[in-house]
Amino acid sequence: MESFQLHPRLEKDSFLVERFDKYQIRLLNDCRWPWLLLIPQQNGLSELHDLTITDQKQFALRTNHCAKAMMQLTKCEKINSGVLGNVVPQLHIHVIARNEGDPNWPNPVWGFETTKPYADRDRDELIAKLRSALT
Amino acid sequence: MESFQLHPRLEKDSFLVERFDKYQIRLLNDCRWPWLLLIPQQNGLSELHDLTITDQKQFALRTNHCAKAMMQLTKCEKINSGVLGNVVPQLHIHVIARNEGDPNWPNPVWGFETTKPYADRDRDELIAKLRSALT
Numbered sequence: 523m524e525s526f527q528l529h530p531r532l533e534k535d536s537f538l539v540e541r542f543d544k545y546q547i548r549l550l551n552d553c554r555w556p557w558l559l560l561i562p563q564q565n566g567l568s569e570l571h572d573l574t575i576t577d578q579k580q581f582a583l584r585t586n587h588c589a590k591a592m593m594q595l596t597k598c599e600k601i602n603s604g605v606l607g608n609v610v611p612q613l614h615i616h617v618i619a620r621n622e623g624d625p626n627w628p629n630p631v632w633g634f635e636t637t638k639p640y641a642d643r644d645r646d647e648l649i650a651k652l653r654s655a656l657t
Numbered sequence: 658m659e660s661f662q663l664h665p666r667l668e669k670d671s672f673l674v675e676r677f678d679k680y681q682i683r684l685l686n687d688c689r690w691p692w693l694l695l696i697p698q699q700n701g702l703s704e705l706h707d708l709t710i711t712d713q714k715q716f717a718l719r720t721n722h723c724a725k726a727m728m729q730l731t732k733c734e735k736i737n738s739g740v741l742g743n744v745v746p747q748l749h750i751h752v753i754a755r756n757e758g759d760p761n762w763p764n765p766v767w768g769f770e771t772t773k774p775y776a777d778r779d780r781d782e783l784i785a786k787l788r789s790a791l792t
Binding site: 583585 | 755
């Protein structure tokens, strides 16, 4: 089987949190909102309905599990999740922690102003906490 | 069991397409993009992970089925789907047909400028086509 190739833009803009058999979880490098990406490790996917029925169900459960863990960890008020892929076509699901008064609240975060990268230490701390919360 | 109460804002901004046992599908009254809402008919939900595991799987399959049907019907290039709920907390999933060059492409559609209601005839025609595509 052809090995999975992560889109270079996703590679550049995010950090690996956990890699599983069928998908990986990454942290977007933008400290304005805690923001995860779930990426099925299969080339050529761009829509959720491109997955098999079994994978659609599994992937939904994993996404919702991430959302719940993120909410518990960050104490956020709301999760925003979604699949857009208008810029990067490789299938990736966004799971974002939102709070009243955060940047661009209550509007969506995608494409809003300029990303604000994490300080190395903050990123490492958050990734460690996320790993613990997700398992 | 307490009967389901659709949020007044969702009622006002969209039209019923199909009602099933556990959820309903509605068309958002904004002809800038073909835009469906899937709404589980259960009071007090605001996150996908509030659903039971069985319902999470079912609801994911229904959402993805709607996305595929919408793509086939509208010949759109991309589906944007998501759960935000920052303004209307009642759980509702967006399924939106997107094309290069459409309003606000490639950025998200939520909160973008002013809604453009359907002409009655266009709405009725689209709803009839959607009903047929979804079943």
